[in-house]
Amino acid sequence: MKWTEEEIAILRDTNKTHGQLKSLLTNRTISSIYVKCFSLGIRRSYAGGGKGSVLSDAKIEELRNGEFLEIVNGHLLGDGCIGGRHQRFQLSNTHFDYVEYTQEFLNKLTERKVNVGGGKTRTSFWAEGRTSTSTSYDARCSLGNFFKPLRKKWYLEVSNGKYQKIIPRDLELTPLTCNRLYIDDGSLRSDLKSHSLAICIYTDDFLEDDVDFLIEKFNEQGIGATKESAGIKRKRDDGSRYRIKMHGPVVIEFLNYIGECPVESYKYKWDIKTYQNRTVLCSQCSNIIEEWGFGPKSRRKTCSKKCRLLNRAELLRNRRKAAKELASLSANI
Numbered sequence: 001m002k003w004t005e006e007e008i009a010i011l012r013d014t015n016k017t018h019g020q021l022k023s024l025l026t027n028r029t030i031s032s033i034y035v036k037c038f039s040l041g042i043r044r045s046y047a048g049g050g051k052g053s054v055l056s057d058a059k060i061e062e063l064r065n066g067e068f069l070e071i072v073n074g075h076l077l078g079d080g081c082i083g084g085r086h087q088r089f090q091l092s093n094t095h096f097d098y099v100e101y102t103q104e105f106l107n108k109l110t111e112r113k114v115n116v117g118g119g120k121t122r123t124s125f126w127a128e129g130r131t132s133t134s135t136s137y138d139a140r141c142s143l144g145n146f147f148k149p150l151r152k153k154w155y156l157e158v159s160n161g162k163y164q165k166i167i168p169r170d171l172e173l174t175p176l177t178c179n180r181l182y183i184d185d186g187s188l189r190s191d192l193k194s195h196s197l198a199i200c201i202y203t204d205d206f207l208e209d210d211v212d213f214l215i216e217k218f219n220e221q222g223i224g225a226t227k228e229s230a231g232i233k234r235k236r237d238d239g240s241r242y243r244i245k246m247h248g249p250v251v252i253e254f255l256n257y258i259g260e261c262p263v264e265s266y267k268y269k270w271d272i273k274t275y276q277n278r279t280v281l282c283s284q285c286s287n288i289i290e291e292w293g294f295g296p297k298s299r300r301k302t303c304s305k306k307c308r309l310l311n312r313a314e315l316l317r318n319r320r321k322a323a324k325e326l327a328s329l330s331a332n333i
């Protein structure tokens with residue numbers, strides 16, 4: 001069936017998706033519409049296997065200035081990547097609720113219906129014949145005109161076809177960005193015995209300069225993060241790997257800054273248990289001692305070394321006195 005002028009005029013409206021064209025051209029199949037557009041050189045910046053829609057420049061601009069970019073940036077700092085022929089964004093994770101939540105969020109802003117991908121079970125083989133299986137899911141988003149510039153910003157070609165993820169210097173750190181980075185690559189460690197609480201962000205794959213930059217960004221937000229070497233076990237050609245650490249009350253500041261955990265499966269990363277600020281009076285000078293730890297009771301009794309020594313002397317004196325009394329008591333019997 002020959003294409004009429006009217007039909008071709010409809011095809012030339014690049015603001016319409018192939019699906020929208022189909023509803024206007026009831027006699028045509030979606031694949032014949034696709035092929036005809038292709039042969040006429042009418043291009044739509046679609047992706048996702050050709051099922052996508054074109055987003056207007058205004059819409060793309062909107063995505064660049066809001067939550068969408070903040071979330072994508074957070075994942076790019078974490079487990080997300082951009083790659084492939086369509087410059088597709090992808091986040092893989094073993095927790096379905098997290099991937100589904102992310103996919104729904106991306107879909108809402110891009111006005112697309114993309115399903116969660118992956119779901120394949122992989123078996124890993126460890127030493128001594130141990131194995132473990134895990135199922136990974138993918139949240140995906142294909143928006144060529146949005147992700148192409150991001151891919152250029154975040155990836156540096158280090159050798160032929162090999163890329164190193166880098167952190168663009170115009171990155172804006174926001175609570176939402178940090179929230180996703182933390183879920184992807186952060187861990188919370190609470191040691192009830194030593195009363196220590198810490199967050200570690202595994203930035204191992206970034207270069208040292210980028211880790212320094214990220215720490216500076218945290219510090220700008222008033223979050224006292226520090227750099228820690230990941231150890232020589234995982235040393236690479238151009239130097240060691242580094243991680244970002246936060247300790248004690250900084251952990252609480254950070255968790256307050258990034259807001260709540262959006263999904264059930266990662267709530268454990270927010271569970272600081274009974275970690276709190278406790279105050280006691282010094283037993284020697286009555287100074288107020290502030291201390292962070294688990295539970296309401298502080299282990300400390302004195303404020304300074306001087307008071308600690310005084311306290312120890314007093315303890316020894318009391319002990320000697322008690323021993324003397326006991327001795328005279330038994331002598332009298």
Ligand SMILES: [Zn+2]
Binds near residue numbers: 282283287302304
């Ligand atoms: Zn004191």
